[in-house]
Amino acid sequence: MSTVPGMGLLRGMGLTLTRFFQPKATIKWPEQQADVAPRFRGRLQLLYDENGSLKCETCFQCAQACPVECIDMGGMDTRGRFHVHWGPAETYGERREESALRRSGRPVADEAFTRFAALDPTADDEILAAHDDDPREMLAILEEVQGVYGYLPVAALKHIARTTGAWYATVYGTATSYRHFRFEPPSVATAAPAGQGQKVAEAGYLAALDSALRFDGKAAR
Amino acid sequence: MTTPTGLGHHASEDDPRIMLDGQIGQYEQVPPYPPRTEREAEFYSLRDGEMFLNMGPQHPSTHGVLRVVLKINGENVVDLDPVLGYLHRGVEKLCENSDYHHVISQIDPLEYVSSLFMEWAPVMSFEQLLDVKVPRRAEYIRVLTGELLRVASHVLFQGWMALDLGGLAPILYSFIERDEIVEMLAALTGQRMLFNYFRIGGVNGDLNHEFMSRLGDWMSRALVQHEANIGLLNENEIFVRRMRDIGRLDGETAKRMGVSGPNIRAAGVPFDVRRAHPYSVYPELEFDIPVRGTGPAGGDSLDRYLLRLDEVRESIRIIDQCLHNMPDGPVMARLPRLMRPRPGRAWAAVESPRGLFGTYVISDGTDQPFRMKIHDPSFVHLQLVGMLMKNNLIADTMAVMASLDPVMGGIDK
Amino acid sequence: MTAISKSLGQVTTAGKVIIPLLLVILVVGPIATYLLATVAGPVIVDVLNSNLGIVRFVVAITGVLLFSIPAAFIIIYMELKVIAFMNLRIGPDRVGPKGAAHSVIAGLKVLTKEDFSPNAADRTIFTWAPVIVFLTSVMTFLVIPFGPGLVGAKLNIGVLYLFSVGGMSVVGLLLAGWSSFNKYSLLGGLRAAAQVVSYEIPLTLSVVGLILLAGTLSVDQLAANQAGWFTNWYVFRQPLGALIFFIAATAEANRTPFDLTEADSEIVAGFATEYSGMRFGFLFFAEYVNVFIISALMTTFFFGAWNAPFPFPHLTVALDPGSLGIMLPIAIAVGPLLVTLALAVPFWLIRTKAPAWQALLAGFALANLLAFGAIGLLTYISWDWVAGLIWFFVKSFMFVFVFVWMRGTFPRVRVDQLMGFAWKWLLPASLLNLFVTALAIIVVKSL
Incomplete structure (x- = not known):
């Protein structure tokens, strides 16, 4: 405090008066946009390339890294097959709740098993036990599991992920990067024309989704 | 039938929304349950002329969602009772059910004003568990960014302090100053608030051109700008008179209550984790530990306020040294992709802008921590509130609380 | 057809x-x-x-009521914008040019809001308290001389009227705080009562010295006494009185740093906590009308009221347009055109590349400027009250700016310091001022 009473007050008023004439720090949004650093991450969204198609390569790295498990993927691949694992964006809310429950340590019914035909995991368990539940031998495990079922059911992948401790995204990523893995029973006609197959597959997927979510045919239109 | 109160609609005894004639003019019984402890029974019994004033959780100056029940006699606060838990998110449990990498982003929003320090402590304890050697460049970058954020946090404190005393201008100046630092860190880390930058064994990315140019720009005028901004308050008679001689805390009490950080240094005890339990590269750096309130009566709110301003200058000194001593090399140690530390336990503490922030981690050999205890300084400091605010005026409760600088995110965890 | x-x-x-x-x-x-x-x-x-008295009164009341609302709007906008500029912000800039209509729209918004009142509030008092607060503010306008002859009521006890009516506003604040059935409101109301009653005394005493000097209680006469050079202003004869009046008036109007009654960081919004809709609007307007009133009183009592700071030569401009005869319509028709052309020529000569219409436009604008300047100067010279009005508003709004400026700078004082300041410092100082003035008058008269 200064010796003369009131001088501190006057000095403060002097400062505010100089600020009165200085250039302002705020901007007129949205006419002016903020100066954002190139590294700024901001909002999560999928990017499109110049042709208008998604840049996302479905590598699942984002889903793998997400700590609250809110990212997941589903959709068609280029051969008209669908590999939906958790469902469309509309059900993310439910997914998050389920994730929260799972993290709380309580047992949660895994909807993937109910939706995609649960299967008897004894054969899987034997294979996994033979490999000592080691995620580094994933390729061998997957090949042997395909040998048992003839294809890789989603339930089996889930089971492998849970037992080995590897992320489901990792297991799925491993499986999709090799051409000799199949995700449908061999009886399904995969040789149908691409567009036609896609429609059939989509209809099947939507029916499965509807029944799972009990939306009575109103979902995902 | 309309009620005599002229409510204009049908009042019925079944409708809980409508207050009946007999009930009008009566306050609800506090608390709604019979007292459970002796302290509660004592607190919730009113003497003549006293009344309760429920401050918060939506009160303008409770720094988040703290609720304080004040027992007042006129303008005097006779007694008070802080009520916590409005922001509880279960961060410890979230961390225990996350991967070691994911803990960093789970704990990040714990205390949103200085989130880099929230990352620093768990990352250090994980490094102890995994026996990882952090590259020196990464350590320097951690110190650099941490001290930048300490400046930002203390500067923001100054603004909040003034706002709680009714001054409008300083909070805006503080935010402008903080915004420069935060934008700078956004250029480095990609986010403005929850940086998620520290990694086990290093940091997420090396210093880039954008960050360095912004930092150089800021360093050239940081001290001048800071001095100009504090000139608005430090010499202001109204401000100084309101802060002086309220909320006195002496060193012995501070030690006994487990106070740390600027609050204990303003009570005359030169305790700083950076010097007392050195970590990172702080032993190599030159800086002083400002101490105030060394007299027998201890320090008051003004001391706590001024001490944080001293720390800003020291932090700027440290940043300057970091920039001059910054070694070359990698910013991340080589680590296994899947982290499964051996069973064991580790404690690591850092000096956050609010005090000693530490994490105690127990590993059971899986890829998730078995137990993770978080020690937050704000929570410890909040137990001083009852002691320091008692027998003051209502207006002083704000000055005392703001001078302790609590952040509710850290308190409620 | x-x-x-x-x-x-x-x-x-x-x-x-x-x-x-x-x-x-x-x-x-x-x-x-x-x-x-x-x-x-x-x-x-x-x-x-x-019935000239009644007519004058009705006209004055209507004028004052009509004037108070736009004055409040201007001050609210000024406060928003000035504090924003001092905080390095842009401030309101969406409604109207530079956000000028912002406060008007805010006022309309307040009108359309629900007029809510708490269940347990004392309905009658709760409704009428804002009216009392607003009316006491507006009624003060009646005796303020805006210019020579421009005064609502020429009371010979004007100063007394000012303080008595101004002191009544505390009743409204107290009623508002008490009837809201809210502890924050109650605290705010009680603080208002304590504060206003305490500061009423130094406020009144600081003017008593002035009254001794002037020998009149009429505000109009006080204003007239300060004519001539600015050294005649009472601030130079009563500097301590002016300072005390300034501080006490700030407290009286509940402005920062004495805005304890609505200290938002302590008691949420004080007596206005439970108010909404136009009732809140009344309280809000009253606050800003009060700001204008204390600025106007500062100007009137100590800063020369409507007098210019220098003695103004009373010219009587002998303009007789009728003497021009037939030339008058010709001048009206041709004059502006000639002036515009004459002013456009230099532009056209300086920038030969510019198209002719641009030079013409510039000439036209300049001609308009000249014409309006000439008319303004003519009115300023010819009519006393125009000059008085201009000076009065310039000075008043300078004080309004000071009050806004203070709000942008200072924190709030504590309640015990506020009362201590009033009783321990301001009251003795104002008494000292009074005694010194009285002594000086006696000494001067006896010489």
Whole structure:
């Protein structure tokens, strides 16, 4: 405090008066946009390339890294097959709740098993036990599991992920990067024309989704 | 039938929304349950002329969602009772059910004003568990960014302090100053608030051109700008008179209550984790530990306020040294992709802008921590509130609380 | 006929209503005016003349009420913008040019909001308290001289009236705080009572010295006493009184740093916590009207009221346009054109590449500027009250700016320091001021 009473007050008023004439720090949004650093991450969204198609390569790295498990993927691949694992964006809310429950340590019914035909995991368990539940031998495990079922059911992948401790995204990523893995029973006609197959597959997927979510045919239109 | 109160609609005894004639003019019984402890029974019994004033959780100056029940006699606060838990998110449990990498982003929003320090402590304890050697460049970058954020946090404190005393201008100046630092860190880390930058064994990315140019720009005028901004308050008679001689805390009490950080240094005890339990590269750096309130009566709110301003200058000194001593090399140690530390336990503490922030981690050999205890300084400091605010005026409760600088995110965890 | 009906057919629906109305007005208007001027006019003038006091009062009240709302709007906008600029913000900039209509829209918004009152509030008092607060503020305007002769009521006890009416506002604040059935409101109301009552004493005493000097209680006379050079202003004869008045008036109007009654960081919003809608609007407007009033009082008492800071030469400009005869219509028709052309020529000569219309436009703008400047100067010279009004508002709004400036800078004082300051410092200082003034008067008279 200064010796003369009131001088501190006057000095403060002097400062505010100089600020009165200085250039302002705020901007007129949205006419002016903020100066954002190139590294700024901001909002999560999928990017499109110049042709208008998604840049996302479905590598699942984002889903793998997400700590609250809110990212997941589903959709068609280029051969008209669908590999939906958790469902469309509309059900993310439910997914998050389920994730929260799972993290709380309580047992949660895994909807993937109910939706995609649960299967008897004894054969899987034997294979996994033979490999000592080691995620580094994933390729061998997957090949042997395909040998048992003839294809890789989603339930089996889930089971492998849970037992080995590897992320489901990792297991799925491993499986999709090799051409000799199949995700449908061999009886399904995969040789149908691409567009036609896609429609059939989509209809099947939507029916499965509807029944799972009990939306009575109103979902995902 | 309309009620005599002229409510204009049908009042019925079944409708809980409508207050009946007999009930009008009566306050609800506090608390709604019979007292459970002796302290509660004592607190919730009113003497003549006293009344309760429920401050918060939506009160303008409770720094988040703290609720304080004040027992007042006129303008005097006779007694008070802080009520916590409005922001509880279960961060410890979230961390225990996350991967070691994911803990960093789970704990990040714990205390949103200085989130880099929230990352620093768990990352250090994980490094102890995994026996990882952090590259020196990464350590320097951690110190650099941490001290930048300490400046930002203390500067923001100054603004909040003034706002709680009714001054409008300083909070805006503080935010402008903080915004420069935060934008700078956004250029480095990609986010403005929850940086998620520290990694086990290093940091997420090396210093880039954008960050360095912004930092150089800021360093050239940081001290001048800071001095100009504090000139608005430090010499202001109204401000100084309101802060002086309220909320006195002496060193012995501070030690006994487990106070740390600027609050204990303003009570005359030169305790700083950076010097007392050195970590990172702080032993190599030159800086002083400002101490105030060394007299027998201890320090008051003004001391706590001024001490944080001293720390800003020291932090700027440290940043300057970091920039001059910054070694070359990698910013991340080589680590296994899947982290499964051996069973064991580790404690690591850092000096956050609010005090000693530490994490105690127990590993059971899986890829998730078995137990993770978080020690937050704000929570410890909040137990001083009852002691320091008692027998003051209502207006002083704000000055005392703001001078302790609590952040509710850290308190409620 | 067909042409008219055809063109009428092209007119929009609104036009079909407006055009006949216009025709009717064109016909009826002159007749009505004629009748009013010849038949009813003298009667009305007689009635008004015989009740001049009442007429003056009604006109003054209407004028003051009409003036208080835009004054409050201007001050609210000023506060928003000035504090924003001092905080390095842009401030309101969306509604109107530079956000100028922001406060007006805010006022309209307040009007459309629900008029909520708490269940347990004392309904009658809760409703009428804002009215009391607003009315006491507005009533103070009545004796403030805005210019020579521009005063609502020439009371010979004007100063007394000012303080008594101004002191009444605390009743409204106390009632508002008490009737809201809210502890924060109650605290705010009680703080208001304590604060206003305490500061009323130094406020009044600081002016007593002034009254001793002037020997009158009439505000109008006080203003007239300060004519001539600015050294005649009372601030130079009563500097301590002016300072005390300034501080006490700030507290009286509940402005920062004495805005304890609505200290948002302590008691949420004080007495206004439970108010919403136009009732809150009244409290809000009253606050800003009070700011203008204390600025106006500062100006009136200590800073020369409506007098210019220098003695103004009273020129009587002998303009007799009628003497020009036939040249007058010619000058009116040709003059502006010639001036515009004359002013456009230099622009055109300096920047030969610019198109001629741009030079013409610049010349036209300059000519307008000159014309308005000349008219303004003429009115300023010719009519005392225009000059007085201008000076009064310039000075008053300078003080308004100071109050806003203080709000942008200072924190709030504590309640015990506030009371201590009033009783321990301001009251002795104002008494000292009074005694010194009285002594000086006695000494000067005895010499």
